[in-house]
Amino acid sequence: MSDKVEEVLRALNAFGVSGLEDFERWKTKRKIGFIVNPIAGMGGSVGLKGTDGKAYKLALKLNAKPVAPIKALNFLNRLKAVKGAIELLTYPREMGENEAKQANLDFKVLGSIGEETTAEDTKRAAKDMLEAGVELIVFVGGDGTARDICEVIGDSLPVLGVPAGVKMHSSVFAVNARAAAEVVIEFVRRALPLELREVMDVDEEAFRENRLSAKLYGFMKVPVKSDLVQSTKVATTEFDNQIEIARYVAELMEPDVVYVIGPGTTTKAIADYMGFEKTLLGVDVVLNGKTIVKDANEKQILSSIKGRKAKVIVTPIGGQGFIFGRGNQQISAEVLKILGKENIIVVSTRKKLAQTGFLRVDVNEEVDSALKGEIEVIVGYGQRVLVEIR
Amino acid sequence: MHAKIFLSEDEMPDKWYNILPDLPRELPPPIDPATREPIKPEALERIFAKELIKQEVSQDRWIKIPEEVREIYSLWRPTPLFRARRLEKMLRTPARIYYKFESISPAGSHKPNTAVAQAYYNLKEGIERLTTETGAGQWGSALAFAGAMLGIDVTVYMVKCSYEQKPFRRVLMQLWNADVVASPSNRTKFGSEVLSKDPDNPGSLGIAISEAIEDAVTHENTKYTLGSVLNHVLIHQTIIGLETKKQFEAVDDYPDLIVGCIGGGSSFSGLFWPFYYDKVSGKAPKDVEFLATESTAAPSVSKGVYMYDHGDTARLTPLLKMHTLGHEFVPPPIHAGGLRYHGMAPTLCLLANEGIVKVKAYNQLEVFDAAAMFANSEGHLPAPEPTHAIKAVIDEAIRCKETKEEKTILFLLCGHGHFDMKAYQDYIEGKLLPYEYPEEEVKKAQERLKELYPWIGEL
Numbered sequence: 001m002s003d004k005v006e007e008v009l010r011a012l013n014a015f016g017v018s019g020l021e022d023f024e025r026w027k028t029k030r031k032i033g034f035i036v037n038p039i040a041g042m043g044g045s046v047g048l049k050g051t052d053g054k055a056y057k058l059a060l061k062l063n064a065k066p067v068a069p070i071k072a073l074n075f076l077n078r079l080k081a082v083k084g085a086i087e088l089l090t091y092p093r094e095m096g097e098n099e100a101k102q103a104n105l106d107f108k109v110l111g112s113i114g115e116e117t118t119a120e121d122t123k124r125a126a127k128d129m130l131e132a133g134v135e136l137i138v139f140v141g142g143d144g145t146a147r148d149i150c151e152v153i154g155d156s157l158p159v160l161g162v163p164a165g166v167k168m169h170s171s172v173f174a175v176n177a178r179a180a181a182e183v184v185i186e187f188v189r190r191a192l193p194l195e196l197r198e199v200m201d202v203d204e205e206a207f208r209e210n211r212l213s214a215k216l217y218g219f220m221k222v223p224v225k226s227d228l229v230q231s232t233k234v235a236t237t238e239f240d241n242q243i244e245i246a247r248y249v250a251e252l253m254e255p256d257v258v259y260v261i262g263p264g265t266t267t268k269a270i271a272d273y274m275g276f277e278k279t280l281l282g283v284d285v286v287l288n289g290k291t292i293v294k295d296a297n298e299k300q301i302l303s304s305i306k307g308r309k310a311k312v313i314v315t316p317i318g319g320q321g322f323i324f325g326r327g328n329q330q331i332s333a334e335v336l337k338i339l340g341k342e343n344i345i346v347v348s349t350r351k352k353l354a355q356t357g358f359l360r361v362d363v364n365e366e367v368d369s370a371l372k373g374e375i376e377v378i379v380g381y382g383q384r385v386l387v388e389i390r
Numbered sequence: 391m392h393a394k395i396f397l398s399e400d401e402m403p404d405k406w407y408n409i410l411p412d413l414p415r416e417l418p419p420p421i422d423p424a425t426r427e428p429i430k431p432e433a434l435e436r437i438f439a440k441e442l443i444k445q446e447v448s449q450d451r452w453i454k455i456p457e458e459v460r461e462i463y464s465l466w467r468p469t470p471l472f473r474a475r476r477l478e479k480m481l482r483t484p485a486r487i488y489y490k491f492e493s494i495s496p497a498g499s500h501k502p503n504t505a506v507a508q509a510y511y512n513l514k515e516g517i518e519r520l521t522t523e524t525g526a527g528q529w530g531s532a533l534a535f536a537g538a539m540l541g542i543d544v545t546v547y548m549v550k551c552s553y554e555q556k557p558f559r560r561v562l563m564q565l566w567n568a569d570v571v572a573s574p575s576n577r578t579k580f581g582s583e584v585l586s587k588d589p590d591n592p593g594s595l596g597i598a599i600s601e602a603i604e605d606a607v608t609h610e611n612t613k614y615t616l617g618s619v620l621n622h623v624l625i626h627q628t629i630i631g632l633e634t635k636k637q638f639e640a641v642d643d644y645p646d647l648i649v650g651c652i653g654g655g656s657s658f659s660g661l662f663w664p665f666y667y668d669k670v671s672g673k674a675p676k677d678v679e680f681l682a683t684e685s686t687a688a689p690s691v692s693k694g695v696y697m698y699d700h701g702d703t704a705r706l707t708p709l710l711k712m713h714t715l716g717h718e719f720v721p722p723p724i725h726a727g728g729l730r731y732h733g734m735a736p737t738l739c740l741l742a743n744e745g746i747v748k749v750k751a752y753n754q755l756e757v758f759d760a761a762a763m764f765a766n767s768e769g770h771l772p773a774p775e776p777t778h779a780i781k782a783v784i785d786e787a788i789r790c791k792e793t794k795e796e797k798t799i800l801f802l803l804c805g806h807g808h809f810d811m812k813a814y815q816d817y818i819e820g821k822l823l824p825y826e827y828p829e830e831e832v833k834k835a836q837e838r839l840k841e842l843y844p845w846i847g848e849l
Contacts, residue, residue, distance in 0.1 A: 004607045011433035015619050022596025026584045084587035
């Protein structure tokens with residue numbers, strides 16, 4: 001029967017009647033490569049800019065928690081919808097095998113790895129998967145992982161990133177693990193459009209010294225489903241905008257610096273993204289990726305910043321533009337005098353900023369006049385605008 | 391000063407026109423990539439009625455329309471030819487704009503012209519049931535209607551997400567006693583296989599086609615039907631152009647320009663073929679031009695290259711010479727779903743390549759602007775597909791205003807938009823995007839094709 005159907009579909013296909021492709025698509029299981037960079041993202045919560053090279057050891061010393069395994073499992077669990085249609089080709093243990101086992105998907109393990117995983121393992125995994133004939137490689141990691149895979153794969157095979165890194169300048173990532181799973185499910189069901197997307201990375205050493213130097217390393221072919229794969233372009237929703245800001249602030253945060261973080265959903269998004277606790281309406285104090293004082297009062301703030309390098313992160317009140325003196329009075333005149341204007345980080349979604357177009361302060365005369373003038377506001381990933389404080 | 395030009399039922403043509411004997415060159419045959427030899431249409435005999443296969447390759451210029459078919463046609467045919475005086479006035483153009491109105495068929499489009507004919511020939515050969523696939527339901531409802539009129543059973547595999555989200559055409563088909571199945575389904579082995587692997591699969595046209603074909607080849611007295619692309623389908627549609635010619639005779643006019651939209655190419659071919667015949671046989675009083683319109687989201691003929699295209703990414707299938715954007719091309723979703731079809735009638739591709747048919751692409755925002763203008767002058771609401779033709783006509787009429795040309799322009803209003811209100815809602819709410827397909831991508835796709843088949847250029 002199947003032969004007869006195929007014969008007819010073939011003949012019709014000559015006229016552009018497109019049944020055959022779908023017919024073939026469902027005949028066999030789809031092979032999908034799955035690579036986890038188990039140490040990706042660990043630097044973020046402890047204020048490192050990545051975990052490339054020796055930074056990983058430092059991250060471990062700072063007691064950083066693994067991020068990638070959770071994202072990897074989250075991704076695979078959502079793939080269960082098409083369990084019968086896919087076979088994962090993955091690498092041993094923490095490079096994918098563990099999560100594939102946990103998610104109870106069909107999988108095959110290729111290659112071998114040593115005690116600690118390195119960039120070489122990622123490259124070898126990509127090469128093995130290419131040779132094993134996978135149709136798509138999904139990796140869990142950040143810019144560094146993308147670079148390693150790009151070096152081997154280039155644009156010869158579709159690749160999709162599940163975001164788990166600290167740095168994610170490349171536009172090969174889905175918005176999050178859930179979105180990545182949706183893209184893969186669509187990829188299994190039909191021919192998704194493929195776009196050549198940039199693989200970018202920054203020099204981590206330079207970045208730790210706060211010099212931003214993102215470089216284009218190449219292009220990969222990425223399956224794209226409407227809004228689910230993030231491009232380097234502007235985010236569309238408030239929520240996406242907040243995530244975009246959080247990703248950027250996470251990169252800016254330094255180790256051994258005390259961060260006094262004001263109330264609001266935008267600042268809360270930073271905490272959620274980086275995985276530390278934060279009250280929505282209070283001021284919280286954070287050090288090395290951990291909340292040291294929750295809902296702090298002025299006294300607690302003062303004692304936390306005393307004699308240390310400290311910065312404050314605030315977001316304006318929507319429609320009014322106040323960054324100090326409304327809803328965050330704990331960040332008092334005294335606190336601000338100690339910190340100084342150079343240690344104020346203002347974040348705002350573009351929409352919220354557009355509501356007023358300027359910022360306001362209402363602390364006391366002395367502080368207010370010291371703050372007047374322009375200040376940089378982070379409105380997106382790597383995007384700052386100068387805004388006037390009135 | 392009449393708005394409509396009618397023909398009586400007695401004046402309905404009794405023959406269809408077939409373009410094959412009048413083509414400037416022979417149609418390039420489908421090629422088997424393994425042997426590089428032309429393939430024969432024998433596989434198609436398994437699923438189509440014998441008479442339809444005969445018509446597919448027939449070199450007869452005129453094919454008699456069976457009396458029984460004409461009788462059913464008479465439920466809505468001959469269709470009127472409108473003179474768009476109110477649109478002309480709105481545009482202040484000296485051009486005379488006419489449109490042939492296929493929206494008044496019971497299914498709301500030109501599709502029943504072939505559905506009735508196909509159902510008839512199958513019935514005559516003892517076939518008891520027809521299968522087909524449908525996306526939004528245009529073709530499915532045309533076949534359901536034909537089945538109801540002729541008393542032949544119809545099974546329609548409808549893409550599941552349309553079945554659930556666009557229920558109105560489904561209900562129409564069910565009212566005409568068609569068995570409408572949400573695809574993928576457990577009716578077929580293939581559908582069951584898909585469901586076992588992916589229970590929530592929303593369906594696709596390809597899956598629905600596969601199911602409809604499996605159903606036809608595994609059941610006695612059951613055949614499959616197709617609503618576009620194939621030559622026999624185009625032949626049945628020529629009743630449109632043949633009527634139009636008579637209607638022009640009645641008002642002593644003749645078109646300078648004929649415009650239509652192309653998805654698979656059947657409606658436009660149905661309109662312009664008879665005028666093409668006039669042209670090649672020296673009977674045309676004027677040098678008529680033919681303009682096909684398509685969407686910038688899938689501009690296969692205007693931007694594609696006329697070459698042998700392989701049918702799938704697996705590279706196993708026959709190659710057919712057609713305009714292609716490359717098989718890696720996946721058109722974005724647009725409301726004019728009928729223009730996203732990958733296949734295109736081979737005759738139309740050939741005529742476009744010879745320069746006999748010109749092709750222009752428009753984006754969906756500008757065509758809906760044209761549709762709104764049309765609805766506000768002529769009143770009728772066009773389906774999203776013919777809005778592309780309307781846009782071209784309006785542009786040309788405005789040009790005529792500048793040059794003071796009293797040009798006669800004819801276009802085909804191939805269907806109404808009463809089932810497409812979601813598209814109009816999106817238009818009114820400003821949600822439509824003017825998709826353009828990047829030319830760079832097309833070039834890349836074609837270069838890949840040349841890499842795969844270095845010998846393609848030699849054919």
